[in-house]
Amino acid sequence: MLNIEATIKQLVTHSEEPFCAYLYDLGELRSHAQKMISALPKNAEFFYAAKANPEREILAALSPIVDGFEAASGGELKWLHQLHPEKPLIFGGPGKLPSELKLALECGVDAIHVESQNELKRLAELSAQMGRPAPVFLRMNIPLDNIEVTKLAMGGKPTPFGFDPQELPDALAIVQRSNYLELKGFHFHLMSHQLCVDTHLKLIQLYFNTFKQWCTDYQLSPPILNVGGGMGINYQDPGNHFDWWRFCEGLKVLIDAESMNDTRIRFECGRFVTATCGYYVMEVLDIKRNHGEFFAIARGGTHHFRTPAAQGHSHPFSVIKGGNSEVSVENEKITIVGQLCTPKDVLAKSEMVKSLSLGDYLCFPLAGAYAWNISHQNFLMHEKPRVYFL
Ligand SMILES: Cc1ncc(COP(=O)(O)O)c(C=O)c1O
Incomplete structure (x- = not known):
C-alpha cells in the first residue's frame, strides 16, 4: 500500500499551479480485488461493473483478476471490448438502442441482461436477422418480503428496472418461440450501498428461493444466477464498510x-x-x-469529485501540511468548498480541523468509485485534475 502523504508531498513539488489531482493506488486495487475473489465460494464468479470507474488503467489492473466486466451502455461496451476483447462481457441497463444490442451480438458478449418484453422482442428479431444466438438473462424486480432497503433501491418497488414477476410467463414464451434466444439465467440487482451483511444474506436467500421456485414452476435449468453488486462503502465511518469477508463465509x-x-x-x-x-x-x-463560519476554498470541486454532493454526505478528508502558517485556522469547524459559483459545491461541511493553512493539501480518500466519472466535468470550464496511476 502506498504512503499517500509521502506520495502527495513528492508530486506537488512538480506542480507549478496549485495542486489538484486524482491518485489511484493500483497495487492496493489489485490486492483488494484478489482478496475479495479468493474469499468467494467455489461456484461464484466475479465481474467488475465498469460504471464505478472505467479508467483504462483500472480495467487493466483488474482484467487478470476478475472473470469479466459488466457494461451498462453501448459506450462502455465498446470501450471494454476494445480494451479487453478476450474478457467475457455482460451488457445490461435500461433503454438499450437496437444498434447497441446489435453491437453486443457482434462482440459475442457472455450475457445480455434484458429489462423488458419490448427489449426481449427486439433482441429476438435482431438475433434472428443476424443469425446469431443471444445469451439472455432476465432482470427481475421482485417484492422484498420485509427485507430492509438501503438508501438506493433499484427494485422491490415500482422502478424502471427489470421485469415484474407477473410478466415472467410471457417473457419465457418469447424466449421459447425464438430459435436464437438462450435463457442463461436470471439477474437481480435490487439495491446498492448495502452496509449490513445479514440483510444482504437475507436478500441473496430470497434470490435463491425465487430462482429455485421459477426453475420448478417453469421447468427451467438456467446455469447462472446473477446476484448483482451493491456492497457499500461507509463514507461516514470508514472503519465500517460492508464486511465482504463475513458475507462470503455466510x-x-x-x-x-x-x-x-x-x-x-x-x-x-x-x-x-x-x-x-x-x-x-x-x-x-x-x-x-x-457570517461566523469558516470556509476553505480549494482547487477543484464537485465538478471533479461529485461523490459527496451526489450522496449528500460530508466526505472524510485529511490535511497534509504544505502551506505557510500565516493564514490559518486552528481547532475550528470549517466547510470545504471548491471553485464553483454554486453553494452546492461542498465537499465537507463544518468539519473540525486541528490546523489548516493556505497551501495545505486536502486529501479525500474513498474516491475511486463513482467519483470523477459521475462529475459534471465541463461546468465552468475549469481545468481537469491531474490523474496519477501509481
Ligand atoms: C445493474 C447493476 N449492477 C451492478 C451495479 C453495481 O453496483 P455497486 O457499484 O453498488 O456494486 C449497479 C449499480 O448501479 C447496477 O445498476
Missing part, C-alpha cells in the same frame, strides 16, 4: 443450506472494488470567515 453456508452448489452465482460489483484505491487531492487557495 454465503458459503447459505449455498449449502439452499442446495445451490450446482448453480453458478455471479456477482457484478462496482463501488466496493474500486472506491478504496482512489484519492482526490485539492490545494487550499483561500480561507475565510463568513
